[in-house]
Amino acid sequence: MRNFSALVALTSVLVLSGGTAQAQGKPASSTKQFKFKSGKIEPGMLYTYVRSDLAGTKTGSVLVYVPDRKRVEILRVSPGVEAGQLLTAEMNWDTYSLRQFELAAEAKDGGKKRLAAGTFSADALSVTVEDPALYRGEQGATTFTVPLVQLPAHLYSLDFVTLSLALRHLVDAQGSADFGVLAENLQVGPDSPNYFVSAGRATVAFEEDVDHDGISCKKYKITGPALGAVEGYLWMNKEKGYLQDAEIPVPSSRDWPDVKITLRSVEKVAEGDWPIRRLLEIGASPAK
Numbered sequence: 001m002r003n004f005s006a007l008v009a010l011t012s013v014l015v016l017s018g019g020t021a022q023a024q025g026k027p028a029s030s031t032k033q034f035k036f037k038s039g040k041i042e043p044g045m046l047y048t049y050v051r052s053d054l055a056g057t058k059t060g061s062v063l064v065y066v067p068d069r070k071r072v073e074i075l076r077v078s079p080g081v082e083a084g085q086l087l088t089a090e091m092n093w094d095t096y097s098l099r100q101f102e103l104a105a106e107a108k109d110g111g112k113k114r115l116a117a118g119t120f121s122a123d124a125l126s127v128t129v130e131d132p133a134l135y136r137g138e139q140g141a142t143t144f145t146v147p148l149v150q151l152p153a154h155l156y157s158l159d160f161v162t163l164s165l166a167l168r169h170l171v172d173a174q175g176s177a178d179f180g181v182l183a184e185n186l187q188v189g190p191d192s193p194n195y196f197v198s199a200g201r202a203t204v205a206f207e208e209d210v211d212h213d214g215i216s217c218k219k220y221k222i223t224g225p226a227l228g229a230v231e232g233y234l235w236m237n238k239e240k241g242y243l244q245d246a247e248i249p250v251p252s253s254r255d256w257p258d259v260k261i262t263l264r265s266v267e268k269v270a271e272g273d274w275p276i277r278r279l280l281e282i283g284a285s286p287a288k
């Protein structure tokens with residue numbers, strides 16, 4: 001409850017500015033601390049994770065598919081929800097953030113309904129919400145722009161999966177970098193109508209090489225104003241470079257008080273087989 005209150009307090013500050021962070025000129029940048037390494041990305045890889053809260057009271061899944069060196073697709077399946085939520089996106093390897101994305105609901109029969117689309121510019125995220133149901137009955141904005149305070153910038157509602165992709169390209173794997181955090185708005189209303197708000201900056205920093213559940217990993221700590229007084233952790237597979245585990249003790253949405261994702265499997269999947277894998281994952285989730 002304390003962690004939820006902390007994030008609500010952060011987003012309450014943003015309410016005063018209509019749900020957006022006040023722009024301070026161009027966003028600060030730590031992109032020089034990254035260098036794109038094409039060999040760190042193996043096209044066609046599917047990473048499957050168990051997604052739960054830290055207490056283990058609810059369990060879903062996250063599938064991360066990397067068709068090629070620019071695109072990433074993320075499917076989230078949540079308990080009690082019939083449809084999966086599919087994000088299809090393109091990475092920008094100049095800013096080590098997303099370039100653009102589409103968010104859709106995917107049904108068990110393969111039918112899709114587009115929910116929203118977003119584009120990152122050099123200093124802002126512009127979003128169009130196509131399905132008002134995202135706002136759960138509240139009056140939210142159809143289109144809006146959120147100024148960026150820091151590059152790279154990442155959506156916390158994606159469990160920092162895109163941050164883990166960027167970490168593969170740190171110049172110094174034992175270094176640190178600041179990044180901006182965009183979070184789902186927990187207090188949508190007339191004074192704060194945007195689906196995403198800026199939660200501010202955070203820092204991801206190497207902490208130690210560690211044996212994590214029998215896997216050799218690099219452990220990174222996430223701290224800063226975007227997380228309030230708490231700390232999050234990412235464990236990156238030391239040999240392969242992909243995300244092994246994550247624990248972030250702040251709510252990513254109104255449904256999740258905190259987030260833990262744990263790697264379930266890694267495999268190479270042909271792009272033509274990826275839709276079938278999504279439907280199998282969605283179909284395996286109980287509706288209630």
